[in-house]
Each structure stands twice: as structure tokens, then as C-alpha cells.
Amino acid sequence: MNKILTVDIGNTNIATTLWNGDTPTPLASFTTKQSATCTELKHSFESVLKLANINKTELITGSVVSCVVPGIVSAAKKALSMMIGNGPIVISSELNVGINFDSYDKKSLGADRIADIVGAVMLYKAPVIICDLGTCTTISAVDSEKRFIGGMICPGIQTSLDCLHSRVPHLPVVKAKETNLIIGNDTASSLLTGAVVGTAAMISEMASKLSGTKGMNNCTLILTGGNASFILPQINTKIKTVYEPDLIMKGLREIYTNFC
Numbered sequence: 001m002n003k004i005l006t007v008d009i010g011n012t013n014i015a016t017t018l019w020n021g022d023t024p025t026p027l028a029s030f031t032t033k034q035s036a037t038c039t040e041l042k043h044s045f046e047s048v049l050k051l052a053n054i055n056k057t058e059l060i061t062g063s064v065v066s067c068v069v070p071g072i073v074s075a076a077k078k079a080l081s082m083m084i085g086n087g088p089i090v091i092s093s094e095l096n097v098g099i100n101f102d103s104y105d106k107k108s109l110g111a112d113r114i115a116d117i118v119g120a121v122m123l124y125k126a127p128v129i130i131c132d133l134g135t136c137t138t139i140s141a142v143d144s145e146k147r148f149i150g151g152m153i154c155p156g157i158q159t160s161l162d163c164l165h166s167r168v169p170h171l172p173v174v175k176a177k178e179t180n181l182i183i184g185n186d187t188a189s190s191l192l193t194g195a196v197v198g199t200a201a202m203i204s205e206m207a208s209k210l211s212g213t214k215g216m217n218n219c220t221l222i223l224t225g226g227n228a229s230f231i232l233p234q235i236n237t238k239i240k241t242v243y244e245p246d247l248i249m250k251g252l253r254e255i256y257t258n259f260c
Contacts, residue, residue, distance in 0.1 A: 002061045005084070006252040007045075008112065009067035009076060011135040013226075016048055017249040018060070024249060027052050036072050042079035063088040064256040066111040066248060089260050091115055091252070097259045100147040112248060113140050113151070118259075119251025120222050121146060123244065127219035129207050130247070133227035135159055137199060139206065143215030152206065157195045157227045164191065178230030199227075200234030208237045222247065 008015045016027040027048040063080045065088045067073050080088045093106035097118050120128040130140045140151040158176040174191045184190030207221045221239045224247035232243050
């Protein structure tokens with residue numbers, strides 16, 4: 001059975017998963033270094049495989065990469081080529097992945113959003129709304145005809161909190177996490193509820209409104225990304241809502257398996 005490596009290079013972390021057929025083995029993540037070299041990335045990829053007791057890289061038949069850090073795409077491609085023996089598939093708007101992106105400026109569409117969209121449609125069929133809550137909060141909508149109709153990009157929850165502290169230094173440093181509060185009872189909890197509850201309210205209202213538009217009836221709202229788990233309890237909408245922590249990896253595997 002073919003083994004493939006799926007790699008998601010985000011602004012903050014680089015995540016990897018090894019697939020044996022349709023069985024995933026999530027590997028350790030490591031911090032994204034904006035100026036990472038081929039040698040550094042190769043060492044990092046090999047290290048996460050070794051941590052999982054995977055020492056025979058020749059058994060990996062291929063790889064597929066989603067990258068939103070343009071400066072290290074070339075180094076990542078070379079590192080994976082040296083490690084596996086053949087070059088990776090790099091996700092871009094030029095690939096035919098079964099979704100119509102014609103109404104959007106495709107060149108500006110991030111690879112992570114493409115992988116999320118493919119994974120969402122594979123798992124839940126269209127129409128879908130995908131919210132990826134990471135460094136940025138991205139929202140992508142695909143209608144019943146599998147047309148990408150657009151989306152939103154907002155500061156991520158931790159990004160918002162960090163920016164507030166940066167711009168207003170007397171405000172406390174707050175780490176994004178789950179909260180049972182609706183409004184805060186001190187400055188720190190007010191910052192947290194503002195970021196967490198505020199983001200959930202935005203997503204809930206947007207999804208409810210969008211679900212009433214042409215081609216979006218009976219859509220599924222899908223949450224993914226590092227901050228999604230503690231946003232999920234705050235979502236308030238009648239739309240079917242699901243949490244898919246590995247959505248991007250599932251999308252990458254789907255693209256590698258069925259579209260390349």
C-alpha cells in the first residue's frame with residue numbers, strides 16, 4: 001500500500017501526516033522559520049519521522065504540500081525531493097481539483113484554503129462553509145454546484161490578542177483558550193471573550209446569513225484549525241456544524257490521490 005506524506009506549511013507551524021492508504025499517522029509539528037533552508041527543512045522532516053519510529057523514507061512513495069509562506073516553497077520542495085526521491089505536488093490554483101474557482105481571483109487564493117475546500121466537499125458534499133481558525137481566520141464558501149463563491153479573511157484569535165498588546169502595551173498578554181464566559185469580569189477575561197466569543201458570533205451570523213442565499217441551502221459549517229476546538233462551543237446557528245481538526249490533511253490526500 002502506498003504511503004504518502006502530507007505537509008501543511010503555515011505561517012506559524014509546519015504540520016505533517018503520513019498516510020498508509022487511507023490511514024493517517026499525524027506526526028509532530030515544528031515552528032515555521034521564514035528563512036528556512038533546504039538542509040534545515042530536510043532535517044526537520046526527517047526528525048518528525050524518526051520521532052514516530054519511521055526510519056525508512058524510501059517506503060514513502062510521494063508527498064503533497066500546502067504552503068502559505070512563498071519564501072520557503074523552493075527549499076521545501078528540494079528537501080522533500082532529497083528525502084523521498086521524487087518531488088512533491090505543490091498545491092496551487094493551477095491544479096484541477098474538481099472545484100470551480102472562476103469567480104475568484106485564483107492567483108490570490110491560498111493553498112491551505114484550496115486543500116480545506118477539497119477536504120470539505122469530499123467529506124460533506126457541497127454546499128459547505130469552511131472556517132479555518134489559525135494565524136488568520138479564513139472563511140470559504142462553496143455552493144451546491146461546487147463553485148467557490150468567495151470568503152473572508154480576518155485576524156486569527158491569538159493574532160488579535162497579540163496585536164492589541166503590541167499596540168496597547170499596558171494591556172495584558174492573553175493566551176487564546178476556551179472560555180465559559182460571554183463577557184469578561186476583568187481586563188484579561190474581557191480580552192479573551194472579545195476575541196473568542198466575538199469570533200464565534202461573527203462566524204455564526206455570517207453562516208446563518210449565507211445559508212439563505214442562492215445555492216447555499218442546507219449547507220454544512222465546518223470548523224478546523226488550531227483555534228477551532230474552543231470556538232465550537234460558542235457557535236450559535238441552526239446550520240449543521242462539525243469540527244474537523246485534520247481537514248487540510250484529508251484535503252491534501254484527496255488531491256494527491258484523485259486529482260494528480
